Amino acid sequence: MASNNDFVMTIESDDEGSIVPRKTTKSQVNADPDFAQLNPEFSFGISDDAIAAIFPGDIGSSSGSSLTKLEPVSIDDIISRRRLKITKRRKRQGSISDEDDGEEGQPPSSDIEEDPLATDEESDEEIGSESEADKENVSLDNESSSSDSSDEETQAEKDRKAVFFSNAEHSEVHSSFLTMNLSRPITKALTSMGFNTPTPIQAATIPVGLMGKDVVGNAVTGSGKTAAFIIPMIERLLYRERGRRAAATRCLILVPTRELAAQCFEVGTKLAAHTDIQFCLVVGGLSSKTQEAALRNRPDIVIATPGRLIDHIRNSPSFTLDALDILVLDEADRMLSEGFHDELTEIIKSCPSSRQSMLFSATMTDSVDELVKMSLNKPVRLFVDPSRVTAKGLVQEFIRVRGGKEEDRPAILVTICKKLFRSGVIVFFRSKRLAHQMRVVFGLLGMSCEELHGDLTQEQRLKALRAFRDGQADYLMATDLVSRGLDIKGVNTVINYDMPNDLAQYLHRVGRTARAGRKGRSVSLVGEADRKLLKAAVKHSSGVDSVRHRVLSAEDVAKWVQELDGLKGEVADILKEEKEEKQLRQAEMELKKGQNMIEHEEEIYSRPARTWFQSTKDKAKSAVLSKKVHEAGSDGLAKTKITPDENKRKRDKYAGLSRRAKRRKVAMEEDNGGDNKAIGAAVRAAKKAARPAKIGEPERRPKRSRDIKKAKAKSGLGRDFTSGQEMGQSARREGVRAKKGVQSRLNIKNDSKRRTRR
């Protein structure tokens, strides 16, 4: 029997019932504060509708010509052809009857019945004793909200934090959206989305965000961080200057993956459904041309992945971030990591320094060294949950993979999936290749399965997500591409086929279930090399009785080992066939590309070449480095040796400049008239003057009668969000920029006068 006192319990039955989301009664909702904060029935899920809505017929088309589009090879077709062959062959051999069609590869049906799993006393004690020690650490850790509380924080670091973060009071606790003084269109949207009460991170962030202050936020996975930063953004935009001349991109949300961007877009458009705020999705895998056209309309909020955004900053003439007021980094710790370093630096260079910055993640760091990269302005630190814990409704299970039994992992995975976890399961793998192989194995075993990783086209990625979300596929074989941020309805179980590189990644992976107050389960296959991470996972679990040790019957696993051995040849054949088909399509595409070049040579060469901020060599190097660092995980970051050569890029002085910028720079250098500085300053000033006014920044400033008159004249433009009074704050703010504009125009005039006099 599992004892309630054991920190790590051993599971003695296959009972899954307690984890499957149940209908919540009203009394439960009232009794449990977590239920009150989140609406378990609501989910926006992830869909491609968001993308389809703005880019109809665009999905999958690359930035290049549609003529060169490579049709993806359908692994489903290959697998079903093979399965048919196997069935026929087996029938011929008389090994299966007609009724068994489609069930080949399964052990006798009695094995699928619930099997009381034997308790392995030895291993149970082993993890149990580790966890007793860790129990103490959990309570200690909970007291600290530092990003990595396992490392003792030195006094020097504490002092740096005291200087770096704002110590402003932000203790006002909001238990309802109504007390936050939000506008009617937002409260209406919140009601229709079923958001009745703010989650803790929303209650903490919205008031601070409305004040225009920089924020560094941390809360567990699935706790509503997306709405926490989008709500203040929309509220502030409601008071922006309007009109054709004032149209500008004022808010930018940067996320690490395309799927996350689409999800963010969906939440944003729902929250802004009753406003005139325009959103634009700027991600790779979709047509650059369509995006360029959308950006020309100067959407208020751009949601982007870094690479494609830089492409537009450099190559879309009408797009600029000069008027940016709010920058949000979702999954900020990933964005601040070495893998995105160069891109982030390039983007930040393009943003005005006067912007408001908000950084969020479930594993957010508050290390000053990391955060200085963002040039934050006295950020408010909002860490509402003890750092790095799992969601409350999550039960974590661990299955030990003994040394020398590593090759049994596929059989262990199939055993638990066949017996216990039959729908709404995400299986995480370290490598794309492994994810793909297991997808083939599951396909051959007749288990409905999709895969999601970076080797697929955008179209395939979206199709896989849709199939999994709609329940057409029971299993999603994924890599860490999916581990962050995605909010997919109906994920009951997350399985870690192999453990990730570090605790942060582990928390994000298991955070795909047990979201928004629901219950969920994670099952991790733990090898000898993963002991350290296992300890950390146990230590950072949110509940004392939420960690279990699952022991599988050796007989069951052995049966599947044998079964999978028999499939090895088929798997190899399928992969070979797929490879050949891919090569064939590649050749077809090259041919089409060649024809295209011949037919449209003139037009193609007359287009301006697209530029990138790094040279091709640098780009390739940094991609390799980024992969290396990501594979090593953030904990392994320090261990990843970056050679001085890799670190210090040799840039010639024109590297990364667009052709036009390069020509201008050369011309400026050639002209030794000495007036360059003045011209540069005049150009900058003129650009500044042309910028639209900033959105409301409702900080309290001493009122001057002139300002009040001005504010009244521009009635409705500014508003004090903190006190709830309508007032001319943003108008005053606009005044600052407008004044600067006048000053700049004067400077230009003076400069040109001086030049004519000379």
Ligand SMILES: Nc1ncnc2c1ncn2[C@@H]1O[C@H](COP(=O)(O)OP(=O)(O)OP(=O)(O)O)[C@@H](O)[C@H]1O
């Ligand atoms: N105030 C609320 N009331 C009810 N449900 C909410 C509320 N806010 C958010 N949710 C729901 O909570 C779920 C998780 O939200 P979200 O994806 O923003 O979490 P997150 O904290 O960003 O997670 P992650 O760290 O994994 O990125 C969503 O399904 C969302 O609809």
